[in-house]
Amino acid sequence: MATALALACTAVAMFAGSLMAQSGPGVYGACGPEKQKIRAGALPEVVDEDRCPVQGRVIVDGGIGAVVPEPGMTVTADATYTEGHQHLTVSNPRGDQISLDGVGAEPRSEASSDLGTRASGPSPCQDGYHNSRGYKVYNYNRWYANIGSIPDYLSKPGAVAAMKRGGANIFGVQDSCGIPDRVKGELRYKGGTSRQVDIDSNGTCNPNDGESVIGFGDLPDGTLAYACVASWIVDNAPDRVASSDIRLNKEDYAWTTQVSGSCSGRYDVESSVTHERGHTFGLGEASEGSHGNLTMSEDSNGACQISERSLGRGDAKGLNSKY
Numbered sequence: 639m640a641t642a643l644a645l646a647c648t649a650v651a652m653f654a655g656s657l658m659a660q661s662g663p664g665v666y667g668a669c670g671p672e673k674q675k676i677r678a679g680a681l682p683e684v685v686d687e688d689r690c691p692v693q694g695r696v697i698v699d700g701g702i703g704a705v706v707p708e709p710g711m712t713v714t715a716d717a718t719y720t721e722g723h724q725h726l727t728v729s730n731p732r733g734d735q736i737s738l739d740g741v742g743a744e745p746r747s748e749a750s751s752d753l754g755t756r757a758s759g760p761s762p763c764q765d766g767y768h769n770s771r772g773y774k775v776y777n778y779n780r781w782y783a784n785i786g787s788i789p790d791y792l793s794k795p796g797a798v799a800a801m802k803r804g805g806a807n808i809f810g811v812q813d814s815c816g817i818p819d820r821v822k823g824e825l826r827y828k829g830g831t832s833r834q835v836d837i838d839s840n841g842t843c844n845p846n847d848g849e850s851v852i853g854f855g856d857l858p859d860g861t862l863a864y865a866c867v868a869s870w871i872v873d874n875a876p877d878r879v880a881s882s883d884i885r886l887n888k889e890d891y892a893w894t895t896q897v898s899g900s901c902s903g904r905y906d907v908e909s910s911v912t913h914e915r916g917h918t919f920g921l922g923e924a925s926e927g928s929h930g931n932l933t934m935s936e937d938s939n940g941a942c943q944i945s946e947r948s949l950g951r952g953d954a955k956g957l958n959s960k961y
């Protein structure tokens with residue numbers, strides 16, 4: 639407790655210091671007190687906090703960002719664009735240095751997005767590629783739905799049911815290839831909440847409140863969905879997911895829970911949540927150009943289709959090998 643308190647005081651002191659005219663020798667230029675946001679690309683991969691008082695400040699990378707987590711935690715931000723994807727991991731093991739991963743523009747997909755539903759790469763059951771992040775859900779994670787944020791044109795129970803199915807597609811390994819479910823970890827829905835997701839409209843993971851929430855809201859134009867995963871750092875084992883928030887962009891995109899023949903321009907809630915829940919459970923991105931038929935391929939496969947609800951071989955194998 640005393641240690642935690644001391645750390646917290648240090649953090650506050652560092653943060654306060656960063657707001658004042660502190661520009662002592664050795665402070666990285668990117669971290670100067672006048673910089674409200676710190677550009678990840680201007681930092682080394684491992685950042686000495688004596689040279690960059692980052693605690694409580696926002697690290698930005700491309701169009702996304704994350705507030706530096708408290709000591710002992712890692713935050714991973716994933717933005718799904720209608721074309722492409724951006725990822726950033728900010729890790730703060732002990733409070734004296736942070737490490738960054740995923741910095742820089744992700745390679746732009748070469749797949750044609752104009753056709754919407756067609757993706758390039760092997761068929762889903764012939765593509766075993768997967769990409770793993772350094773964390774997983776131990777046992778279970780409780781989550782809530784921000785009911786008030788669900789657009790009025792959707793049935794609220796229907797939207798929550800689609801969110802639940804999206805999660806179950808991941809932890810229940812719902813693939814089309816006959817691969818069994820070996821995932822020892824699950825999501826438990828705890829009900830509605832008025833609590834906001836810890837994601838803001840400019841695409842930043844805010845400090846997590848320890849509760850996992852899915853909601854609709856605003857995100858930068860071009861960003862369909864956004865996931866933040868906060869995890870506790872574990873030595874010699876995958877980090878343990880503490881909370882995972884997901885926001886679906888309802889300001890720039892329209893949504894549906896049932897794709898029918900008359901669907902026009904609406905994105906499927908379950909498909910998007912399935913992909914973002916892949917991030918909750920520790921899967922990373924697969925490139926659109928080479929693995930476009932996997933659920934974890936970086937682009938959405940477009941409006942009015944449900945292909946990402948069903949996992950491909952690589953998605954399923956990635957989950958089973960992690961759990």
Ligand SMILES: [Zn+2]
Nearest residue numbers: 716718723923
């Ligand atoms: Zn993603």
